Amino acid sequence: MIDLHAHILPGIDDGSPDLDTSLKMAEIAASEGIRKMVATPHFITKERELERELILEKVKELNDLFREKGIDLEVYPGQEVFLSPEIPELLDEGKLLTLFDGGKYLLVELPMMSIPPYSLNIIHSVHLRGVKVILAHPERNREIIADIKKLCEFVRIGTLVQVNSLSLMGVFGRESMRTAEKILKEGLAHIIATDCHTARSRAPRMKKALAALSEKAASLLSVENPRLVMEGKQIEVPFAGYKAGHLGIAKKLALFFSGFKVVKEREV
Structure with a gap:
């Protein structure tokens, strides 16, 4: 599996505080079947503008450590960028x-409590630059929790959707869990990632979430689509949304998600 959203770099944001924790997180990830992981520390305009050189240095440090310890996990560079009008610039x-660091996909986070009125315009501007936006954990946004149709507006302009495996396991509460399930049932999800921050309640765990899906759906969301991101290849997103029944991909995804069932056991 490929985990596209992880806060495993030590001492750089609100994720892993030190190398020991990063090592434990890597061991858990490997035990879950995760073989590749993108380190995505937060980038917040004017608050936490991490320099790429620092991230690249930390990634190399972790990969050297994991090879030394014999852990079968490779880390790659990235960021989780908080949505702001400055992103295109x-x-x-x-x-x-x-x-x-492939120049093709950017992980973008919405505010938890709202959807800024400029959101769609900014994402469209990013797309015009040849970079596809992946929306991180929209199931945690209050407006999308209240009305999933607001997520459809993002998908219609070509935005990809990343759901947290830990949301499906109840780590972020019942509302986020139910919204994540709804996103999957509606065929609006393109990627499942951990968004791991620790080696405890927010550890890099995927198996329990993927067990709720059909084998084909699990592979699509945790292996096939993430591999396309890694290779810089396009993931097809129908502009009318996945509910447009005349689109072949919609029918295909409907079959993938037909085996989805609610995950009742929580990760704590």
């Missing part, structure tokens, strides 16, 4: 790290 200036 920051991209132009080379200040943002795309996933795998």
Whole structure:
């Protein structure tokens, strides 16, 4: 599996505080079947503008440590960028790290409590620059929790959707769990990632979440689509949304998600 959203770099944001914790997180990830992981520390305009050189240095440090310890996990550079009007300009200036540093996919986080009115315009501007936005854990956004149709607006302009495995396991509460399930049932999810921060309640765990899906759906969300991101290849997103029944991909995903069932056991 490939985990596209992880806060495993030590001492750089609100994720792993030190190398020992990063090592424990890596051991858990490997035991879950995760073989590749993108380190995505937070980038917040004017608050936490991490330099790419620091991230690249930390990634190399972890990979050296994991090889030394015999842990079968490779870490790649990236960022989780908090949505702001400055994103297109920051991209132009080379200040943002795309996933795998590949220049094709950018992980973007919405505010938890709202959807800013400029959101769709900013994402569209990013797309015009040849970079596809992956929306991180929309199931945790209060407006999307209240009305999932607001997420459809993002998908219609080509935005990809990443759901947290830990949301499906109840780590972020019942509302986020139910919204994550709804996103999957509606065929609006493209990627499942851990968004891990610790070696405890927010550890890099995927198996329990993926067990709730059909084998094909689990592979699509945790292996096939993440591999396309890694390779810089396109993931097809129908502009009318996945509910448009005349689209072949919609029918395909409907079959994938037909085996979805509610995850009742929580990770604590």
